[in-house]
Amino acid sequence: MTSPAERKVLHGIGVSAGTASGPVAIVTPAVGIDEHEPASVDLEADSQRVRDALQQVATSLTNRAEHANSETSKKVLEATAALATDRGLIKQIDKELKKGTGVTKAIHDAVEVYAGKLRKIGGYMAERVTDLYDIRDRATARVRNLPEPGIPTLEGPSILVAEDLAPAETATLDPDQVLGIITEAGGATSHTAILAAQLGIPAAVQVKGIAEAIANTPVAALDGGVGEVIVAPTPQDIEELEERSRRRAAALAGSSGEGATKDGHKVKLLANIGTADDAAKAAQYDLEGSGLFRTEFLFLDRDAAPTVEEQTETYISVLKSFGRRRVVVRTLDAGADKPLSFADLGPEENPALGRRGLRLSMAREDLLDDQLQALANAREAVEGAELWVMAPMVATVEEAEWFANKARGYNLPTVGVMVETPAAAIMSEQILSIADFASIGTNDLSQYTMAADRMQGELAELLIPWQPAVLKMIRETAQGGERNGKPIGVCGEAGGDPLVALVLVGLGVQSLSMAPGKVNAVRAALRLHDLQACKQMARLALESPTAAQAREAVLGAADPVLRDLL
Ligand code: PEP
Ligand code: MG
Numbered sequence: 001m002t003s004p005a006e007r008k009v010l011h012g013i014g015v016s017a018g019t020a021s022g023p024v025a026i027v028t029p030a031v032g033i034d035e036h037e038p039a040s041v042d043l044e045a046d047s048q049r050v051r052d053a054l055q056q057v058a059t060s061l062t063n064r065a066e067h068a069n070s071e072t073s074k075k076v077l078e079a080t081a082a083l084a085t086d087r088g089l090i091k092q093i094d095k096e097l098k099k100g101t102g103v104t105k106a107i108h109d110a111v112e113v114y115a116g117k118l119r120k121i122g123g124y125m126a127e128r129v130t131d132l133y134d135i136r137d138r139a140t141a142r143v144r145n146l147p148e149p150g151i152p153t154l155e156g157p158s159i160l161v162a163e164d165l166a167p168a169e170t171a172t173l174d175p176d177q178v179l180g181i182i183t184e185a186g187g188a189t190s191h192t193a194i195l196a197a198q199l200g201i202p203a204a205v206q207v208k209g210i211a212e213a214i215a216n217t218p219v220a221a222l223d224g225g226v227g228e229v230i231v232a233p234t235p236q237d238i239e240e241l242e243e244r245s246r247r248r249a250a251a252l253a254g255s256s257g258e259g260a261t262k263d264g265h266k267v268k269l270l271a272n273i274g275t276a277d278d279a280a281k282a283a284q285y286d287l288e289g290s291g292l293f294r295t296e297f298l299f300l301d302r303d304a305a306p307t308v309e310e311q312t313e314t315y316i317s318v319l320k321s322f323g324r325r326r327v328v329v330r331t332l333d334a335g336a337d338k339p340l341s342f343a344d345l346g347p348e349e350n351p352a353l354g355r356r357g358l359r360l361s362m363a364r365e366d367l368l369d370d371q372l373q374a375l376a377n378a379r380e381a382v383e384g385a386e387l388w389v390m391a392p393m394v395a396t397v398e399e400a401e402w403f404a405n406k407a408r409g410y411n412l413p414t415v416g417v418m419v420e421t422p423a424a425a426i427m428s429e430q431i432l433s434i435a436d437f438a439s440i441g442t443n444d445l446s447q448y449t450m451a452a453d454r455m456q457g458e459l460a461e462l463l464i465p466w467q468p469a470v471l472k473m474i475r476e477t478a479q480g481g482e483r484n485g486k487p488i489g490v491c492g493e494a495g496g497d498p499l500v501a502l503v504l505v506g507l508g509v510q511s512l513s514m515a516p517g518k519v520n521a522v523r524a525a526l527r528l529h530d531l532q533a534c535k536q537m538a539r540l541a542l543e544s545p546t547a548a549q550a551r552e553a554v555l556g557a558a559d560p561v562l563r564d565l566l
Contacts, residue, residue, distance in 0.1 A: 006216065006217045006231070006232040007230065007231065007232045007233065007234060007237070008213050008230070008231040008232065009228065009229070009230050009231075010207050010208065010209055010210055010213060010228075010229045010230075010231065011207070011227060011228055011229075012182070012183075012204040012205055012206040012207030012208070012210075012227040012228075012229065013187075013188050013204060013205050013206045013227045013460055014203075014204050014223065014224050014225045014226045014227035014228075015188050015193035015196060015197060015203050015204065015205050015224065015227070015493075016181075016193070016196045016197040016200070016201060016202055016203040016224045016515070016517070017202065017224050017225035017248075017517070017518070017521065017566075018180075018200070018201075018202035018224050018225070018245075018517075019202060019221070019222065019223050019224070019225075019241045019242070019244060019245050020159055020179040020180035020202045020221070020222045020224070021159075021179075021219070021220070021221035021222070021233060021237075021238050021241065022157055022158060022159055022179045022180075022219065022220075023155075023156070023158050023159070023218050023219055024158060024159045024160075024161050024182075024214050024218055024219065024220050025151070025152050025154055025155075025158040025159070025160055025161070026152065026160075026161050026162070026211070026214070027150065027151050027152070027160055027161065027162035027163075027165060028141075028146075028147045028148065028149045028150065028152070029149055029162075029163055030137040030140070030141070030149040030150075031137070031140060031141050031144055031146050031149065032104075032108075032140065033102075033104045033105050033108055033140070034102065034103075034104045034105075034144055037102030037103060037104055037105065038102060039100045039101060039102055040097045040100060040101065040102060040103060040106065043094070043097055043098060046097055046103050046106075047090075047093070047094050047097060049103060049143055050090070050093050050097075050103060050106070050107060050139065050143065051090060052142075053139045053142035053143045054084045054085055054089075054090065054135070054139050055084075055085060056142055057081075057084045057135055057138040057139050057142060057148070058081045058082070058084040058085045059081075060138075060148070061077050061078075061080050061081035061084065062077070062078065062081045063153075064077050064153055065077035065078045065081065067153070076131075079128070079131065080131040080134060080135065083128060083131055083132060083135060084135045084138075084139070088114065088117075089110065089111070089114050089132075089135075092110035092113050092114050093106050093107060093110040095110070096109045096110045096113075103143050104140050104143060104144065107136055107139055107140055107143070108136060108140070111132055111133065111135070111136040114132060115129045115132050115133070118132065118303075119303060129303050129341070130301045130303070134150070137149045137150075138150075151172075151173070154177050154178075156177075157176070157177055157178070157179050158177070158178065158179060159178075159179050159180040159181070159182060159220050159222060160173075160178055160180070160181050160182070161182045161183075161210055161211065161214055161220070162181070162182075162183050162184070163183065163184050163185055163211065164183050164184070164185040164186045164190075164457075165181070165183060165186070170195040170196060170199075173199060173201065175199045175200055175201050178199075178201050179201075179202070179222075180201060180202040180203060180204075180220075180222040180224060181196050181201055181202070181203040181204075182203070182204050182207050182210050182220065182222060182229055183203075183204075183205045183206075183207065183210075184206075184207060184208065184209075184210050184211055185205070185206070185457040186205035186206065186457050187205060187206070187454050187455065187456065187457050187459070187460045187463060188205060188460060188463065188464070188493060189442075189443035189446065189447070189454045189463055189492065189493050190205070190337070190454060190455055190457075193205055193493070194272070194443075194493065194515070195274070197493075197496065197514075197515035197517065197518065198272065198273070198274060198278060198515045198516075200515070200516075200517040201224075202222055202223070202224030202225075203222075203224045204222060204223075204224055204227040204228070204229055205227075205457065205460075206227075206457050206460055207227070207229050210229060210231075213231040214231055217231050217232040219231075219232055219233065220232070220233065221233035221237055221238055221241055223241060223244060225244075225248075225566055226566065247564045248521075248564055248565065250564070251521075251524055251561050251562075251564035251565050252520050252521060252524050252565070254524075255520045255521075255523045255524040255527070256286050256523075257286065257523075258288065259288065259512070259519075259522070259523050259526055260526060260527070261505065261526050261527070261529055261530050261531045261533075261534060262526075262527055262528065262529055262530040262533075263530035263531055263532075265505070265530075265531040266510075267505050267509075267510060267511065267512060267526055268288045268289070268291070268326070268489070268510065268511035268512070269287050269288055269511075269512055269513075269514075269519050269522060269523055270287060270288055270289050270290055270291030270292075270326065270328070270489070270491075270511055270512065270513035270514075271285065271287050271289070271290045271291070271513065271514070271515070271516040271519070272290070272291065272292045272293075272294070272491060272513050272514055272515055272516075273290050273292070273293050273294070273318070274293070274294045274297030274298070275297060275298055275314075276314050276317040276318050276321070279293070279317065279318040279321040279322065279327075280317075280321045281516070282321075282516040283321040283322050283323075283325075285516040285519060286519070286520075287516060287519045288325055288326065289322055289325035289326035289327055289328075289386070290318075290322060290325075290326070290327045290328060290513070291326075291328050291439065291489055291491045291511055291512070291513025292328055292330055292439065292491035292513045293318060293327060293328065293329045293330060294330060294333065295329060295330060295331065295332055295333075295371065296332050296333050296334050296338050296340060297338075298314060299332075299340050299342070300338065300340065302340070302341070302342060303341045303342060304342055305342040305343070305367060305370070306370075307370070308370045308373050308374045308377070309374075311370065311371060311374035311375075312374040312377040312378050312381070315329070315374055315375055315377075315378035316377075316378045316381050316382055318378075319378055319379070319381075319382040319385040319387060320382055322385075323384065323385075324384045324385070324386060325386065326386045326388060327385065327386065327387055327388070328388040328389075328390060328416070328439065328489075328491075328513070329375060329387065329388070329389050329390070330389075330390050330391070330392050330418065331358075331361060331368060331371055331372070331389065331390070331391055331392065331403075332360070332361060332367060332368070332371060332392075333356070333357045333392035333393065334356065334357075334360050335351060335354065335355060335356025335357060335359075335360050336351045336352040336354070336356045337351075337352075337454075337455050339351075343360060343364055343367055345360060345363055345364075352447065352453060352454075352455075356393060357391070357392035357393025357394075357420075358391045358392055358393050358394055358399055358403060359393065361391070361403075362399075362402070368406070372389070372406065372407055372410040372412065373410060375387065375389060375410070375412060376410040376411055376412055379411075379412065386414075387412065387414070388414040388415075388416060388436075388437065389407050389412045389414070389415055389416070390415070390416040390417055390418055390435075390437070390438075390439055391403040391407075391416075391417050391418065392418050392420065392441070393418065393420055393421065393444070394417040394418060394419070394420070394421070394424050394431070395421045395423040395424055396423065396424075396427070397427055397430045397431055397434065399417075400417045400424075400431045400434050400435050401434050403415070403417065404417075404434050404435055404436075414436045414437065415435060415436055416435045416436050416437035416438055416439060417431060417435045417438055417439075418438070418439050418440070418441045418444075418491075419431075419438050419439070419440045419441065419445065419473075419477045419488075420440075420441035420443075420444035420445050420448065421444070421445070421448050422445070422448055422449050422473055424438075424477075425440075425445065425449075425473040425474070425476045425477045425480075426473075426476060427480075428476060428477040428479070428480025428481065429479070429480035429483050429484065430480075431480065432480050432481050432483075432484040432486045433484050435486070436486060437481075437486055437487045437488070437489070438477060438480075438481060438486065438487075438488050438489070439488075439489045439490065439491045439511075439513070440474055440477055440488065440489065440490045440491070440492065440509070441491060441492045442465050442470065442474070442490055442492025442493065442494035442495070443463075443492040443493055443494075444492070445470060445473055445474075445492065446462075446463045446464075446465060446467065446470050446492075446494075447463065449467070449469050449470050449473055450462040450463060450467060450469065450470070461547070464547055464551075465492075465493075465494035465497065465500050466500070466541065466547035466548070466550045466551045467547045467550075468541065468542060468544055468545065468546070468547065468550055471503065471507070471538075471541050471542055471550070472542065474490070474504065474507050474509070475507050475508070475538075475542065478507050478508030478509055479508070481508070482508055487510045487511065488508065488509055488510060489509060489510060489511035489512065489513060490504050490509050490511070490512050490513065491512075491513035491514075493514070495509075495512035495513055495514045495522070496512070496514030496515055496518035496522060497518075497522075497566075498521045498522050498524070498525035498562060498565045498566060499525065499551070499554060499555060499558060499562060499566065501522045501525055501526065502525060502526070502529055502533075502534045502537050502554070502558065503534070503537050503538045503541045503554055504538075505526065505531070505534040505538075506531075506533075506534035506535040506536070506537050506538030506539070507538045521565045524565055525558075525562055525565055528558075528559040528561060528562060529558065529559060533557070536557060537553075537554045537557050537558065540553040540554055540557055541553065541554050
């Protein structure tokens, strides 16, 4: 049981607003090969140890399958359980043991060989490679007498606590079972944070010391808006959190309809989505379409390239969900922290500066051609659809031109680019003389402007959107759009922060795309201020020498009710 004496308040970065309190469940990291293990001397005994471990893995997966909350997860878990006791895999492990390797190394090497075989077969079998790695990590932990990695079986709705979560792991979370997410590492613009917001799960990242703090106290409370975590909360803590929720609800009351400032200046409020399911859910919200469909999220766990038919079906489903509302589809943004095994160009020293995004599409034109063809087919098939297409990670005018020509060649009428590099921001006037629109990816634009890896939690302060250098990049981009009469939007995480949103509108941004759960707060913030006030706040932010001063100045100028929206 908890006691007030164990109470502790920790601060991190709030990445998905909302409050939660309840039992915590710890996500265990994978342990890997035991570097100190001896070579196998008793083959039979070691082989039996591995078989036992694999059998235990299969049994625990089968148990989870029985309690799965959807037919799809049940099938996935059952198939993974069957793979754990696959005779071919066990034979391969025996072979490795005979070479004299230790037990955990034999498991790893055998899985690598087996994965290679599955990849060669291709199609469905190739897609099982991810499951195979999952089995490897679970079996390795078992033979090392350590807890199995990953998200534990939840006894009931819980708050997940992890060092960090992989995007693929986060994507599978069930929002009915996961009350909140707290991670020790991670950054506000990491794809895990993005997915949490997408799922509407309150979340805080960079909560230093959380693992240690919860070691003896199984309950926590979380405010995902401000990033506050209370370990072993008292009844008063929970009451206060509830009071915060009530104030927020009051500030949000009546937030509906088209996005606009107090004096009626329109700002389109759009949803960021990653799957057809997201689209169906987002379309139920009171919002004006989707400003970013991250298509690579469809394929994060796939080992084989999707076919044109398969993609067409998904895009049709997304377009149908939104009807006549705008849908901005970003072509495959693979690479860096979103590696796709079927689009892998080999190891790189600095993947974030490497052949990712459009650069990868230029190297693998076949993938882009398939995607554009599928988008064109889907547009044809859905009457009244307003489909816009844009390329990620554009850095030069030539790249923008290459992409625009290519997409227009598929009869896609509205073709844009993302502004995610300082180069594109500085060249926006020329780029927008070619592209029909631009959408600013503030996550990457911050990463590249500040030379700070967005995956590196310790650098989170450099990555906040209040950095005057980043705001100047946004102003430059907006001016490039204005000079060409082309619309500029923002689809990075900055657009979903009610206070930053005011500054963005003041800088000339005409649409904001965010996790659907953030739209109400941004709409309420806009309604509290007229365009002149937003412009004044933009000036205050641009004139500030530091990010902290920029935020303070803008908060000071904002309507006091805005504080309840943060
Ligand atoms: C961005 O970089 O801001 C963006 C929207 O793209 P992603 O987060 O998917 O890299
Ligand atoms: Mg990006």
